[in-house]
Amino acid sequence: MKTEILEFSDSSLIIAAKIIHNGGLVAFPTETVYGLGANAYDVEAVKSIYVAKGRPSDNPLIVHVYNNQMIEQIAYVDERAKKIIQAFMPGSLTIVLPKKECIPMEVTAHLETVAIRMPKSLQARRFIEACQTPIAAPSANTSSRPSPTNAVTVYEDMQGRIPLILKGEDSVVGIESTVLDCAHNKAVILRPGVVTATDIQSKTGVDVCYLPDNADLSKVNSPGLRYKHYAPQCPMLLNIDGDISKVKEKIQQLNLIGKKVVVITENKHLVDFSIENVIDLGKDIETISNRLFSCLRIAEKQADVIIAIFTDTSEKAKGVNNRILKSCGGNLI
Ligand code: TXA
Ligand code: MG
Numbered sequence: 324m325k326t327e328i329l330e331f332s333d334s335s336l337i338i339a340a341k342i343i344h345n346g347g348l349v350a351f352p353t354e355t356v357y358g359l360g361a362n363a364y365d366v367e368a369v370k371s372i373y374v375a376k377g378r379p380s381d382n383p384l385i386v387h388v389y390n391n392q393m394i395e396q397i398a399y400v401d402e403r404a405k406k407i408i409q410a411f412m413p414g415s416l417t418i419v420l421p422k423k424e425c426i427p428m429e430v431t432a433h434l435e436t437v438a439i440r441m442p443k444s445l446q447a448r449r450f451i452e453a454c455q456t457p458i459a460a461p462s463a464n465t466s467s468r469p470s471p472t473n474a475v476t477v478y479e480d481m482q483g484r485i486p487l488i489l490k491g492e493d494s495v496v497g498i499e500s501t502v503l504d505c506a507h508n509k510a511v512i513l514r515p516g517v518v519t520a521t522d523i524q525s526k527t528g529v530d531v532c533y534l535p536d537n538a539d540l541s542k543v544n545s546p547g548l549r550y551k552h553y554a555p556q557c558p559m560l561l562n563i564d565g566d567i568s569k570v571k572e573k574i575q576q577l578n579l580i581g582k583k584v585v586v587i588t589e590n591k592h593l594v595d596f597s598i599e600n601v602i603d604l605g606k607d608i609e610t611i612s613n614r615l616f617s618c619l620r621i622a623e624k625q626a627d628v629i630i631a632i633f634t635d636t637s638e639k640a641k642g643v644n645n646r647i648l649k650s651c652g653g654n655l656i
Contacts, residue, residue, distance in 0.1 A: 326482050328474055331446050331491035336453040342487055343368075343454045348375060350463040350477045352491030354444040355415050355500050355516070356470035356616070357477045358387065358460035359485065363397070369429045369459050375484040377466040383432040384459040385417050385440050385500075389451040397426050397457055398437050404505045406527040412441040413448065415496050416518040419504045430459045436506040446491040462499060463488075469553045469616040469650065472497050476620060497613035498642050503531065515641035517612065533641070552649040553616070555623035559651040563644075565634040567595045573656050577628055585626035587618050592632050600625075608639050615643060619650060630656070 329335035331352065339349045343360065346368040350359050359375065361368035363386045373380050388394055394408065398420035407418060422437035431437050442448060451458050462470035463477045471477045474490035481488065501516030503523070510531045512520055520531040562570050574584045586596050590606040602618050604611045611633070622629045633640075633647050 324483055324486060326478065326485055326488060328478060328488045328490050331489050335489055336450060339450060339487055339489055340453040340455070343456070343458070346371075347487070348372060348485040349450075350474070350481060350485060350488040351447060351450045351460075352444060352474070352489065352494065353387075353442040353447040354494055355442070355496045355498065356472055356494050357463040357474065358447070358458075359463035359477075359481070360387065360450070360454075360458040360460040362454065363426060363430055363457040363459040366427045366429050369427060372459065372461060375481065376461060376464070378461065379466070381432045382461075383434055383438060384430050384461050385438040385502075386426065386430060387447065387451055387458040387460050388439060388441050389448040390441070393451075393457055394439055394441070397423050398439060399423065401505075403510065403529055406529060407503070407505065407510075407523065408441075410526040411518060411523070413443045414441070414518065415443060415500045415516055416440070416523075417500045417502045419502065419506050419513070421506050426457075436504075438502060440500055444492070444494075446489075450489060467552060467554050469555065469619045470499060472613075472617055476617070479620075495613060497615055497617075498646050501642070515645050517642060519638050519641065521638055553619070553646050554650055554652065555619045555629055557623050557626055557628060558654070559619075559629040559631060560654050560656045561647060561651040562630065562632045562656050563634055563636075565592065565632065567592060567632075569656060570630060570632060571595075573630065582627040583625070584628050584630055585622045586630050586632065587622050588632040589634065604633070608635060608637075608643065611635075611640075612643050615646060 343362050361372050417438050417440040419436050419438045426437050464470050465480045472494040474488050477488050496517050501518040502514035504511045512533045523531045577584050585600050587602040589604050
């Protein structure tokens with residue numbers, strides 16, 4: 324299959340909507356990461372998402388909508404959920420609610436709940452609106468790879484597997500949405516993102532907690548958490564205590580056995596390394612989040628081993644910490 328990249332425009336939207344209606348897949352921009360969309364009501368189209376990504380079939384998809392009416396069409400919305408939707412949608416938050424019959428089990432991987440997101444990105448909402456149907460969409464990367472934040476990266480992974488990539492703006496947030504489970508008694512953040520528990524609590528009064536670090540993932544209602552994620556093509560190590568002498572020692576050891584190391588670090592440690600093998604993630608958490616996945620994809624092209632340094636333990640940094648820890652497969656130095 325030939326994969327076309329079309330600039331986001333009124334005319335490319337018409338072509339995209341046609342492909343979606345004929346059961347095809349379209350990659351599209353959102354403010355978090357690029358998505359790989361299919362008509363959520365079309366079982367065969369939804370199944371082809373799993374094939375294109377090489378995604379395990381028990382990992383459910385997020386359904387993207389462009390207005391509140393579409394949410395009511397696909398899920399049961401109680402008072403608590405209403406408050407959260409009112410405060411955070413459109414935005415970079417996904418809410419998990421009891422699903423209605425119309426959403427096929429292939430979308431939710433046989434769960435009785437559905438994850439719903441109304442993107443903040445106007446381009447994303449225009450795409451969904453043009454399709455006039457809820458859009459099931461995971462991130463547009465091949466399974467286990469860092470998520471794409473621009474159209475060129477989508478092409479790297481999806482070339483030959485999908486008919487169309489809508490080339491819109493680069494993703495500003497850079498990591499995927501916060502996933503909030505609102506289908507059970509306690510509201511729980513299953514995947515941290517730019518919207519924090521404190522944000523939700525202070526804006527809505529709803530009591531929200533994070534999934535504890537030691538949660539038994541076989542019992543958690545989000546199969547996606549169990550899989551390998553965001554991994555670069557070479558081994559990666561992570562330092563979280565900012566002990567630069569330890570990092571330098573590791574680099575020396577690796578160099579001695581002929582391995583080229585690329586360091587990706589928050590800006591404050593940049594001065595400690597020679598300029599040609601270090602990549603700056605940025606100063607503030609918004610910049611770091613925006614650059615993380617694209618820096619991983621740049622680093623893997625140059626390195627035998629990547630060493631990341633990220634020391635921010637604040638609540639706002641939870642999303643980046645979660646992704647970077649998974650990228651390195653838990654290999655800390
Ligand atoms: O920002 C985002 O959320 C991006 C853009 C494209 O919208 N999408 C995204 O989708 O990250 P994906 O498929 O890469 O991640 C979806 C996550 C997975 O961890 C999955 O397990 C979880 O959402 N999820 C989906 N449906 C669920 C459900 N019914 N209950 C619990 N977790 C669910
Ligand atoms: Mg993903």
